Amino acid sequence: MMETLTPWQRFWDRKHRIYASERHREFHYRRIAEDIIAELPHAEAILLDYGCGEALQAERISRFCGRLVLCEAAPSVRQGLVARFGSNQRIVVLAASDLGQLSASTVDLAIMNSVTQYMSADEFDHVVAKLRLLLRYDGRLIVGDVVPPGGAIVGDVASLLRTSIEGGFVIAAIWSLVATLFSPYRKLRRKVGLSTYTEAEIKARLARAGFHVERRNRNFGFHRGRATYVATRTR
Numbered sequence: 136m137m138e139t140l141t142p143w144q145r146f147w148d149r150k151h152r153i154y155a156s157e158r159h160r161e162f163h164y165r166r167i168a169e170d171i172i173a174e175l176p177h178a179e180a181i182l183l184d185y186g187c188g189e190a191l192q193a194e195r196i197s198r199f200c201g202r203l204v205l206c207e208a209a210p211s212v213r214q215g216l217v218a219r220f221g222s223n224q225r226i227v228v229l230a231a232s233d234l235g236q237l238s239a240s241t242v243d244l245a246i247m248n249s250v251t252q253y254m255s256a257d258e259f260d261h262v263v264a265k266l267r268l269l270l271r272y273d274g275r276l277i278v279g280d281v282v283p284p285g286g287a288i289v290g291d292v293a294s295l296l297r298t299s300i301e302g303g304f305v306i307a308a309i310w311s312l313v314a315t316l317f318s319p320y321r322k323l324r325r326k327v328g329l330s331t332y333t334e335a336e337i338k339a340r341l342a343r344a345g346f347h348v349e350r351r352n353r354n355f356g357f358h359r360g361r362a363t364y365v366a367t368r369t370r
């Protein structure tokens with residue numbers, strides 16, 4: 136059956152130039168992998184990465200857990216994941232709509248990094264409720280890279296430039312900033328916008344869904360102006 140994709144999901148499903156270069160793409164996924172590995176509770180943990188994107192470091196992450204479920208809405212991204220990781224016995228690739236295939240109360244850690252901004256608040260609540268059912272009691276949901284209201288483009292530019300100095304891709308970053316001015320990303324951001332949350336708002340939403348929530352001292356990834364929340368299932 137043909138899936139209906141939201142405008143943002145269609146964006147991620149097509150070829151895009153979000154990363155300034157191959158080096159930037161690898162640098163990004165390496166950092167996300169380090170952040171995820173640091174949060175794994177034990178070596179046999181079942182880990183669910185919701186909206187995982189290309190998950191370039193999935194192979195490495197899978198060596199630190201019992202099972203890694205990569206869940207992604209964009210069909211072409213999923214195809215790439217299956218092609219890359221299909222032969223790894225510890226990695227499973229699922230469509231976002233197939234979360235129901237997982238057994239309730241089995242997941243130790245669920246990650247949703249840099250995804251909340253691309254879904255409506257209602258969809259966020261819906262997904263969080265589904266993830267809560269999948270988590271074990273005491274399991275954790277980490278919601279990362281949450282964009283605060285007024286999270287202006289200037290902050291994104293500063294973040295990219297800072298990251299490019301650390302990662303050694305400054306020239307590519309400058310070119311990519313120029314290209315971004317005319318990119319589909321910018322048009323869509325203007326037209327559809329990004330969902331944003333204050334700390335109080337997102338904590339209240341997660342608490343209503345049955346979680347105890349703390350803000351993590353550092354955001355996942357490189358963006359210092361965004362936030363990560365650690366939500367523990369309490370009921």
Ligand SMILES: C[S@@+](CC[C@H](N)C(=O)[O-])C[C@H]1O[C@@H](n2cnc3c(N)ncnc32)[C@H](O)[C@@H]1O
Pocket residue numbers: 143144147148167185186187188189206207208209212231247248249250253254258
């Ligand atoms: C910015 S990328 C983040 C990828 C990865 N989590 C990371 O931290 O680099 C956003 C991803 O979320 C996916 N996505 C967007 N809306 C989604 C939804 N409603 N359900 C599942 N995935 C979604 C997109 O297809 C895209 O791969």
